[in-house]
Amino acid sequence: MSPRDRRRPPKGxxxxxxxxxxxxxxxxxxxxxxxxxxxxxxxAPAAPAASVTRPPRRITWKKAVTLPAVLAAVLxxxxxxxxxxxxxxxxxQAVDDGKVWLALRQHLQLTAVSTFFxxxxxxxxxxxxxxxxxxxxxxxxxxxxxxxxxxxxxxxLVLLVIWLGIGAEAAVIGMVLYAVLPVLANTVAGLxxxxxxxxxxxxxxxxxxxxxxxxxxxPLAVPLILAGVRNALVLNVGTATLATFGGGGGLGDLISAxxxxxxxxxxxxxxxxxxxxxxxxxxxxxLVELLLRPRGLEVGES
Numbered sequence: 452m453s454p455r456d457r458r459r460p461p462k463g464x465x466x467x468x469x470x471x472x473x474x475x476x477x478x479x480x481x482x483x484x485x486x487x488x489x490x491x492x493x494x495a496p497a498a499p500a501a502s503v504t505r506p507p508r509r510i511t512w513k514k515a516v517t518l519p520a521v522l523a524a525v526l527x528x529x530x531x532x533x534x535x536x537x538x539x540x541x542x543x544q545a546v547d548d549g550k551v552w553l554a555l556r557q558h559l560q561l562t563a564v565s566t567f568f569x570x571x572x573x574x575x576x577x578x579x580x581x582x583x584x585x586x587x588x589x590x591x592x593x594x595x596x597x598x599x600x601x602x603x604x605x606x607x608l609v610l611l612v613i614w615l616g617i618g619a620e621a622a623v624i625g626m627v628l629y630a631v632l633p634v635l636a637n638t639v640a641g642l643x644x645x646x647x648x649x650x651x652x653x654x655x656x657x658x659x660x661x662x663x664x665x666x667x668x669x670p671l672a673v674p675l676i677l678a679g680v681r682n683a684l685v686l687n688v689g690t691a692t693l694a695t696f697g698g699g700g701g702l703g704d705l706i707s708a709x710x711x712x713x714x715x716x717x718x719x720x721x722x723x724x725x726x727x728x729x730x731x732x733x734x735x736x737x738l739v740e741l742l743l744r745p746r747g748l749e750v751g752e753s
Contacts, residue, residue: 509741518734522727529723536716545708545717557700561691565626569683573631577638589639596635599628604690612697622699626690630683637679641672670745677743681736688729
């Protein structure tokens with residue numbers, strides 16, 4: 452046996468002074484001085500971990516907390532001022548026996564019912580006016596809807612009371628006619644602003660007309676439609692104060708009672724509640740608008 456064969460270790464064994472850790476061969480310095488450098492196998496590069504990017508929060512804590520906190524502070528300050536104010540029998544008659552809560556509940560009911568009818572009238576009508584058969588009638592329909600806001604709200608309500616009689620029905624119809632324009636105009640504008648190549652591509656892959664409308668057109672038009680709904684809500688909150696002149700109730704009862712009887716605390720209470728309600732409804736509508744907006748339409752999103 453040659454000296455070279457004597458130095459070679461048996462198969463499966465390592466020379467003395469060498470050891471392996473996780474696929475990498477190491478050797479002691481003493482053995483390295485005797486045997487020379489040993490080429491160690493480099494470890495395979497680890498696969499890069501997939502980075503998970505979370506989408507930014509749509510509703511930040513400032514958006515969710517700031518305005519409600521301010522409105523709560525305003526309501527608290529108004530309540531403390533109202534409790535310290537001197538009210539005579541006429542002022543007590545306007546606010547006692549749960550009349551404030553009754554007026555607030557009636558105001559909310561008027562706003563909710565009128566907005567519901569605005570949505571079920573304006574959005575389907577706006578969709579129909581952007582179809583090929585009724586596209587030519589869109590300017591005429593928007594002009595007719597514009598008449599509701601061209602006529603003063605109080606004059607429109609008086610005409611409806613003369614026609615339908617005193618009650619909440621006339622107030623609701625007047626509010627619907629007054630608030631239908633923003634939703635109708637924004638629905639038509641949002642659907643018309645869509646790039647025709649997108650709808651043609653959707654039809655090219657075999658989607659039906661209702662499928663294109665539901666999956667392509669409406670999601671792209673959502674921001675404009677929601678902006679119109681938000682405007683309609685704020686308009687209805689303000690217009691509902693005029694329902695008192697037609698016997699519809701609402702916070703307008705407190706405002707008119709304060710004006711007629713010249714009782715400033717009653718007038719301030721009704722006015723503050725109306726303003727706070729309008730701001731609160733606008734805040735809630737802005738949150739819904741953020742939640743329903745498609746992610747792909749958000750600014751700065753890749």
